[in-house]
Each structure stands twice: as C-alpha cells, then as structure tokens.
Amino acid sequence: xxxxxxxxxxAGLAGQRxxxxxxxxxxxxxxxxxxxxxxxxxxAAAGGINAAISVDDDxxxxxxxxxxxxxxxxxxxxxxxxxxxxxxxxxxxxxxGVTFHRNEKGEMDLRAFGGASMKRTAYVADITGQxxxxxxYEQLMKHHETVARYEEWFTTSLLLDEQGHCCGAIAREVRxxxxxxxxxxxVILACGGAGQAYKPTTNGLIVTGDGIAMAYRAxxxxxxxxxxxxxxxCLVETGILITEGARGEGAHLxxxxxERFMExxxxxxxxxxxxxxxxxxxxxxxxxxxxxGPNGSGIFLDVxxxxxxxxxxxxxxxxxxxxxxxxxxxxxxxxMIRPGQHYIMGGVKTDVDGRTPIDGLYAAGEVACVSVHxxxxxxxxxxxxTLIFGRRAGEHAAARAATMGMPAPDANAxxxxxxxxIEAILARPREGRRVxxxxxxxxxxMNKHAAVFRDEQGLQxxxxxxxxxREESDSAWVDDRGTVFNQDVLxxxxxxxxxxxxxxxxxxxxxRKESRGAxxxxxxxxxxxxxxxxxxxxxxxxxxxxxxxxxxxxxxxxWQPEERKY
Amino acid sequence: MAEAHDRPPEKFTLRMRRYxxxxxxxxxxxxxxxxxxxxxxxLEAVLQAKDRFDGSIGIRCSCRQAICxxxxxxxxxxxxxxxxxxxxxxxxxxxxxxIEIEPMGNMPVLKDLIVDMDAVHWKKIQRVTPWxxxxxxxxxxxxxxxxxxxxxxxxxMACIQCGACVSDCLAMEVDPGFIGPAALAKAxxxxxxxxDDEPFERLNDLAQDPQGLFDxxxxxxxxxxxxxxxxxxxxxxxxxxxxxxxxxxxxxNNGARHEAAFASLIENNGILWEAELIPRSxxxxxxxxxxxxxxxxxxxxxxxxxIRGLLRGKMTIPKILKPHKIPSQDLKAVRxxxxxxxxxPERYELNLYIAGEDEAPAAVAAGVAxxxxxxxxxxxxxxxxx
Numbered sequence: 001x002x003x004x005x006x007x008x009x010x011a012g013l014a015g016q017r018x019x020x021x022x023x024x025x026x027x028x029x030x031x032x033x034x035x036x037x038x039x040x041x042x043x044a045a046a047g048g049i050n051a052a053i054s055v056d057d058d059x060x061x062x063x064x065x066x067x068x069x070x071x072x073x074x075x076x077x078x079x080x081x082x083x084x085x086x087x088x089x090x091x092x093x094x095x096x097g098v099t100f101h102r103n104e105k106g107e108m109d110l111r112a113f114g115g116a117s118m119k120r121t122a123y124v125a126d127i128t129g130q131x132x133x134x135x136x137y138e139q140l141m142k143h144h145e146t147v148a149r150y151e152e153w154f155t156t157s158l159l160l161d162e163q164g165h166c167c168g169a170i171a172r173e174v175r176x177x178x179x180x181x182x183x184x185x186x187v188i189l190a191c192g193g194a195g196q197a198y199k200p201t202t203n204g205l206i207v208t209g210d211g212i213a214m215a216y217r218a219x220x221x222x223x224x225x226x227x228x229x230x231x232x233x234c235l236v237e238t239g240i241l242i243t244e245g246a247r248g249e250g251a252h253l254x255x256x257x258x259e260r261f262m263e264x265x266x267x268x269x270x271x272x273x274x275x276x277x278x279x280x281x282x283x284x285x286x287x288x289x290x291x292x293g294p295n296g297s298g299i300f301l302d303v304x305x306x307x308x309x310x311x312x313x314x315x316x317x318x319x320x321x322x323x324x325x326x327x328x329x330x331x332x333x334x335x336m337i338r339p340g341q342h343y344i345m346g347g348v349k350t351d352v353d354g355r356t357p358i359d360g361l362y363a364a365g366e367v368a369c370v371s372v373h374x375x376x377x378x379x380x381x382x383x384x385x386t387l388i389f390g391r392r393a394g395e396h397a398a399a400r401a402a403t404m405g406m407p408a409p410d411a412n413a414x415x416x417x418x419x420x421x422i423e424a425i426l427a428r429p430r431e432g433r434r435v436x437x438x439x440x441x442x443x444x445x446m447n448k449h450a451a452v453f454r455d456e457q458g459l460q461x462x463x464x465x466x467x468x469x470r471e472e473s474d475s476a477w478v479d480d481r482g483t484v485f486n487q488d489v490l491x492x493x494x495x496x497x498x499x500x501x502x503x504x505x506x507x508x509x510x511x512r513k514e515s516r517g518a519x520x521x522x523x524x525x526x527x528x529x530x531x532x533x534x535x536x537x538x539x540x541x542x543x544x545x546x547x548x549x550x551x552x553x554x555x556x557x558x559w560q561p562e563e564r565k566y
Numbered sequence: 567m568a569e570a571h572d573r574p575p576e577k578f579t580l581r582m583r584r585y586x587x588x589x590x591x592x593x594x595x596x597x598x599x600x601x602x603x604x605x606x607x608x609l610e611a612v613l614q615a616k617d618r619f620d621g622s623i624g625i626r627c628s629c630r631q632a633i634c635x636x637x638x639x640x641x642x643x644x645x646x647x648x649x650x651x652x653x654x655x656x657x658x659x660x661x662x663x664x665i666e667i668e669p670m671g672n673m674p675v676l677k678d679l680i681v682d683m684d685a686v687h688w689k690k691i692q693r694v695t696p697w698x699x700x701x702x703x704x705x706x707x708x709x710x711x712x713x714x715x716x717x718x719x720x721x722x723m724a725c726i727q728c729g730a731c732v733s734d735c736l737a738m739e740v741d742p743g744f745i746g747p748a749a750l751a752k753a754x755x756x757x758x759x760x761x762d763d764e765p766f767e768r769l770n771d772l773a774q775d776p777q778g779l780f781d782x783x784x785x786x787x788x789x790x791x792x793x794x795x796x797x798x799x800x801x802x803x804x805x806x807x808x809x810x811x812x813x814x815x816x817x818x819n820n821g822a823r824h825e826a827a828f829a830s831l832i833e834n835n836g837i838l839w840e841a842e843l844i845p846r847s848x849x850x851x852x853x854x855x856x857x858x859x860x861x862x863x864x865x866x867x868x869x870x871x872x873i874r875g876l877l878r879g880k881m882t883i884p885k886i887l888k889p890h891k892i893p894s895q896d897l898k899a900v901r902x903x904x905x906x907x908x909x910x911p912e913r914y915e916l917n918l919y920i921a922g923e924d925e926a927p928a929a930v931a932a933g934v935a936x937x938x939x940x941x942x943x944x945x946x947x948x949x950x951x952x
Binding site for chain 1: 716719756
C-alpha cells in the first residue's frame, strides 16, 4: 500500500499548488487525479486573477469588493487573508514563469473585472487559467522526485480510521482497473465543483462533485450549497463560457431594442456589476420578452466596441470560440449569450488553513467553502482562492504530518467494499434507465428549478425528482464490462456524487428563505440580515438518508452589512 | 450570426476504430448513426453514440471547448480535436459520407480512441527541461520585461498538449526518438522568455541532440494539425535561427551548415543543386570546401543513392556537374527576396497574438497566420496600460 504524508486528490490549481507547498515543507507528497493534471477544469478559467498589486491599490479595497460581492455572506477573516496574501502569491507565480501580460513599462498589466472598484486583474490574454495550470505542472515535472503523481486514478472514497480521522483514500487506476488503498497522514481534497449536476453548464464533463460527495459521505459538513453562480455570458446553445474579460475590456450587453439594460439595475458599474446582478438583469430581459434570437432566449454581447487590435491580442480565445462554436466574428458583430451555471460558492466547510472538521481531511479550491465567496463570487477571485488556500492547506497538512506517525488503518475492508460496489454496478441487469438519461434529467431539473430565480414550489418539485433519480441511479446499468478505461462504470459512480451535490443544494436553497447573492427566491425577494446573515451547514444524517441542516455564524471583522448597489 | 445555426438536426454516421485490449482481438470498425445539428461537434456525436448506443466507447474528453486538450483523435485520417471539428465539415471531408474516427498516431493505443500520451508526448516534454530557469536574483516584484516578449511566448503557452501535432509528425514516424513538435514548441516558450537564464544551454542541448532541433523535416504537418495556432514548426525554425544566427551554435549533426548550404544554393541558382548540397553542407560555401574530409566521407556514403539516381534517370552527369538554371528574371526575383530579408535591421517573426494594425485584414478570424512585427506594433492602438 502506498504511504504518503500528504495525499492530494485533484490536480487543478488548488491541488498542484498544495502539492508544491507541502513538498517544499519536506513532506512526502502524492497528487492524484482522475484525469491528466493539465486537463483539470482550472484550465478553462479565462479572464485573470485578482490582486492589489498596483501602487494605487490596497488589499483592503479588494477585500471590501469581495465582501460586497459576496452579499456580506463571506467570512471576512478569510477574505482578509486571501486579499492580503494575493500580491505576494501573484508575484510568486510570475517568478515561477507565468507569462503575465505587461504594460508599456514592462510591469504586469491589469484589466477591469466585474464588481471591482479598480483595475486589479492580472492576466495572460484570455487563457489565464491555462497559463497558470501549465506553469504549475511545469513545476511538478521539475519536482518529480519529491511529488509522486498518480495520473488517471479515480478516487472512490475516503478512508477513515476508528477514531473517525481521515487516513487515506481508495482509488481505481483508470488504465488498468486496479483498486488500491492509499494511506496518508493527511488528505487534501482539491477536486473542484459540481457543475455537471446542471445542464447546460460551463464546466467540463469531469466536474462531477466527487470531492464534495466523498467528504459529505465521510461526515464532513457542507456549507453555502445553495449559492450557485450563473455566469452572465455563456453561448446560448452550448453553454460555453465567454470570459468576463470581454466586459472588462469594455463590451456592452444589449437587449432586443438595442438598449444597454444594465442602466436599470447597475447605473454605476453597468456591465461590470457582480455576476449575480448581471445574470438576474439578463434573465429579466429574457423573461419580459426583450431577449434576442429565435426564441428571444438570448442577449447580445457586443465586443465590437472594443478596439479590434486589442480584442485580437487580449481576447483571442473568445474570438476563436465565437468563430468555432457560434459562427460569429465577435470583432465584427455582437454574439448571443445568456446566463449559465458556472461555479458553486458552497462546498466542504473549512477554516482558513483548509481544515475540515474531520481530522486529517483538508479541502481547497471550488470543492471547499472557506467561505471567501459567500453568496456570490467575484470574477477572477476563483483562481486566487485556489492558489491561496491550496498553498495554505498544503503547508498546514505538511506541518501536521511532521508531528505524527504513519496511520495504520485496516484499509482492506474499505478496499473490498468499494471493489464490490463496482462489481455490483457491472453486474446490473439491463433494465431500468441508462446513467446518461438520469444525468440529463438531473441537469435539466437543476437548471429549471435551482437557477437564477427560485421558489418553494420549484425547489420542492426538484427535491422530489432528485429522490426518484437517486432510486433510479441505484439500478442504472452500464454497457462496459471491462477493466481498461471503463469510463462507463466511473460515470455511474459520478452520477451518485452529482446526486448528493444536487440534493444538498436544493435542501439549502429551500432552507434559505430570503434573497442574497446568487440565491434569489421570488417568494422571498428581500435580503433579511436579522434572520439570515448566517451560513447554512448541511451534514449527512446518521442513517445516511436525509441531510441535516444547521447554521454557523458569518465572521465580520471590519465591514458591516449595507445595501448592495452597483 | 447565431441564426446561421438554426438548421435542424441531421443524421450523421460515424465509423469508429475500436480496440478492446482485453478481448485479444485486433482493432475493428464500428458504425453508429447519430442525430445532431450540423454545426455541432464530432465529440458531441461520439458522446451521443456513447450515451445512447454503447457506453463502452472509450474517448478522453472534458471541456468541450478546445481548451483542456483531452479529445485529440483523427477525423477522416487527419489529427484534430473532436470538440473542435464540426459535423458538417467532417462529413464533407469524408470519402463516402461516413465520418471516420480513429485514435491519434505515433502513440500506442490503449483502448478505442485513447492513446498512451505518457509513453511518447509527456516523455518528450520532460526532455526539454520544461520549467523556467529564472534569472537571479529574483526581483521583489515582477521581472520587468517587454510587453511584446510576453505576448510572443503566449503563443506557445497557448499549447494545450493535445498531441495532434505529435500524432502526425512525419519525422517522428521515421525516427520515434525525435523530440518532436510539441516539446520543441515548449522549449521555445523558455528560450523566448527573457526571464530565462539559460537560453544558450537550452539551444545548444537541443541543437547537439541528433534527434533534436535539426531532426525536423519542415513538412508543415504540425502547423496544419494544431488546433490552437501554436505553429510548432514555426517555433522550431525560430529556435534554429536563434541558435545559429544569434548564438552561433554549430551543431555536431551538421544541421546548421546543411541549412546554410540550402540557403546559399538557392541564392546562387534560384533552385536547389543537389550534387553541391553535400560538399557545401560539410565544407562550407567555397571551392576548397568541397574537399573537406567529412564531405568526402558523406559523398562516399551517398554513392549507392547516387548510382540508383543515375540508373533511374533522376540524375544525369551534366546535372551533377552544372547547376540547374531558371529564367533570369526568376532568379532576380528570388535574389530580391534575399535582399529584402537581409536588409532588415531585425528579424521579423510571426506571432498570432501580435495582431498588427487595428484595421488589418481579418487574418486571425480566418485562422490564417498574419505577418506582423512585434517590434513595430503601434503603441497608440494598445489597450489601456493601468
């Protein structure tokens, strides 16, 4: 059985940053991912990373913008840490080799982004996530002797010892189908969000809530699960993301009458209000018949107002996306977009060092909820979140590992259990529904009832549907009976993960009877600080069935809640 | 316009090359007919077949938007990203109206459309020391470097490691040890980065390696294959120019001299003179150079090839002794290209991220390389400095 001080599950930005940090502390580190690390969905982050590096800027301004963006649900102690450590982290990445765009003086250039009071987003064209991810992977290649990489290993569950401490994980090598127990003093979950529980979503097909569900099943509480971000600019048909950088560079949003309708809901920031505000404004235009396109289901994003040369240099990826996926030359004509599921602010509840309430279990990045994003994440704060808390989790886990011996749990029981569960899926008779059908219905249900606008009735109906889909998923059959790259059987396991995520999201959305950030209840349209300025925590019930709801306070340091206007 | 996409779904038939390593059987062809709008992608078609008919179809994929680099395959024999290839275009390119889908080449197939990228692609990437060897001392804030230099290396940074260029690299097919287009493009990302401290060592290493810089045969396959316009061969040529012209590296493989021989022969005659190529490659561009010992050795080694050429009439004694001739106005035109290029104070390099003038032709939108000089970019049309 492989043994490591720190085992990291997920190899996107948070995971890779955690691995490098832990290795630097001298810990023996392993990083495991169900895909090759550079395929991780961090690669799709386009616009940039926020940090108050300008001499005119102050991290407190960044922190205030983040608090306001979160609709005051973010924990201010965590936000202070993220924003104050941001400049140093971004410089560290620059030194590592990230090819940040420069200004004429040769310093890092900064672009405008939504919800920010000044230009503070460092970027690499509109492939910032890719550039960061590939540079971190360069570092993993450099440190290949100190960081073990388990690439294309699918984690099926976390390993707990008799005291309930996390001491490893069970995983299946995708290439061979071999099951293995990994023993670790600490496990860091860094395996992203759960976008595939929605259809459509900007998220890749691999983003299936694995880490959230595994932590939940192990008994860790989830927090802010109702807070699901819809990005304002996604291609109408495919849900593919058009970066907020487009609006940062000056692009306009127009309705069918050619009006910049953001004047109504955000007269100051206009298109650069925070994402929940812009998405809601778009949805209102569409719902009230001022949408564009065949069914009036879209909004025009007009990039032609940005100088063409600037677009080609700084927004090249979306020039390609427009051409290849919508047949539109965005430098010449507007492109049709609409809000689409993009990010989950919620996740596994952690402290500022990535620790969950389960000893030995950490989480960082989208899988986690510290919470720095609260009710709504600002654009270009997610990359920052992954790096800051990935590093902190890696450092803390390495320090903890130095104080203890290698655990010696009885891993074989869990290993046999997970192997048997896979065998059982393979043996299911060909009756009932296919995994893909259930997944589609789940995604469509969530997109209908747990989207930009929500109400009691819709959420209740979603809850019922999810209950039925869970039962159906227990007998969903697969075609592939093999062991080599059996993606079919892994898809069945992922479906279970997604159902857990969807279920807890809907339960939390039903619970929060107010409108705050991304949670807009048409039946409770006001923000109610007296009653709801608190986090909703969801834990798995004793019997494993019904989620248990509890609350935890929001940490407020320097910024009292106020009315939120853009 | 988006309206252009309101075409109804159509039927598309896929012919997929399947391989199940556990069955003990050879690869076989498998057909499925799917129904999708014509502008949807080949990936969506494969996934529909997987979702509806056969969940055992193996394909790596994630983002669906040509950024994660997972779904490199061959469509109608050409390397491509499945998610980046439209069904109507794929059907139009098919021999018999059936879209043919296969795994990529030059890498071992693990199952169906999944190849072993670790065994080939990633091993080669690791070979080029793929991390920044940062100049010391590391500054407190960012390195101050020119805007153009960062925009320039961003073109190679845009490589998504999909393997499409590796799949169809002709040089790698002949010499599997060739470092190859993706890894050499990655090498440029550091050589071109002004923050890197060891460009000479990197270039020397790659130039001296018999399977390195000069192993590329300039066939353009990788340029055509790349879905992100990284232009790997262009990066290889830039590495060569920097190695030979800027760092004066003369490699043990005779690659630099061989290239110089080509250039001087074309300048002299406007067309290649094959018989003179070996002497010049080894002995340099002088009459005495013909008697360089290495040239003699190479000439002797070429005798069987030369005899075959003579026997088949591809070569004649007069052709060996005298250069080919082209009309004098053509020769003048060829020489004027040399004059124009050599009179430039600095080398021009292609880069797609440096987009030229604000009203340049829509070259980028058309997916065609536009020649633009980074050092001549007009600052007046730049976006905002902070």
